Amino acid sequence: MRFRSPAKAAAPVPDSSLLLDAQDVSLERGERLILDRVSVQVRPAAVTVVIGPNGAGKTSLLRVLLGLWAPTRGRVRRRDGLRIGYMPQRLQIEPVLPLSVRRFLTLRQRAPAQELLAHLERVGVPHLLNKPVQSLSGGEMQRVLLARAMLNRPNLLVLDEPAQGVDIVGQGEVFRLIDGIRAETGCGVLMVSHDLHLVMANADAVICLNQHVCCTGRPEEVSRDPEYQRLFPAADVRGIGIYTHDHDHVHDLHGDVHQCSGGDGVGKGGRSR
Secondary structure, eight states, rough: OOEETTTTTOOOOOOOTOOOOEEEEEEEEEEEEEEEEEEEOHHHOOOOEEOOOOSSHHHHHHHHHHTTOOHHHHHHHTTTTTEEEEEEEEOOOOSSSBBBBHHHHHHSOOHHHHHHHHHHHHHTOOGTSSSSSGGHHHHHHHHHHHHTTTTTTTTEEEEEEETOOOHHHHHHHHHHHHHHHHHHHEEEEEEEEOOOOHHHHGGEEEEESSEEEEEEEHHHHHOOOOOHHOTTTTTTTSSSOOOOOOOHHHETTTSOOOEOOOOTTTTTTTTEO
């Protein structure tokens, strides 16, 4: 799915090291306060994960950041010319609609078959090009959605529950694909997820949301925060086997990646603990 900055978007983000900068964003719908003074920053080649309980406002926050909803208060600024690839949480397709994966990928953006195959190859499902969308499993559909999000070569990849409807083995594969795309393309990743055991430590920054920002920081910092532990009492980091992501690189002020001396290369795939 392709997004362009809205015609009446705010001024572009002034800090060249940021792709997106939202400051003190509040959102009211009707008489209900959905978001209360939420701030988010996303950098190139970095993974920012938003977690929170059901009803915390995670999807609403994405809609504001994408420019689909205007915030009641606060400001969202995007890098000038920012290209966004979006992967929705779920997609309902009529079972009787004659729609192949090839046609689905090009509903909003035309692309030659060779390019479609290249994106499907990247996510491991080139054989699905001519398959009916309705015949895909949950894991296959998530991979196709990810390929579709990459069609316009985004600087920022926005993912709403990318492992929705996928079994535990498939979830790990989806997150490894996302990390591989980030490493290969240098795009920033903004992800909403409730799969704490897989994404918490696979992130550069974690934002724990419950209408307001309860806590934020590196995964190990957030996991020790009393607010996080109050919201997720069962998420004992000693018992859930968090997938950790140890970078073998650093990001400079422009988001460029530089290898660390003596790096052991585990940053690509991470390690379990």
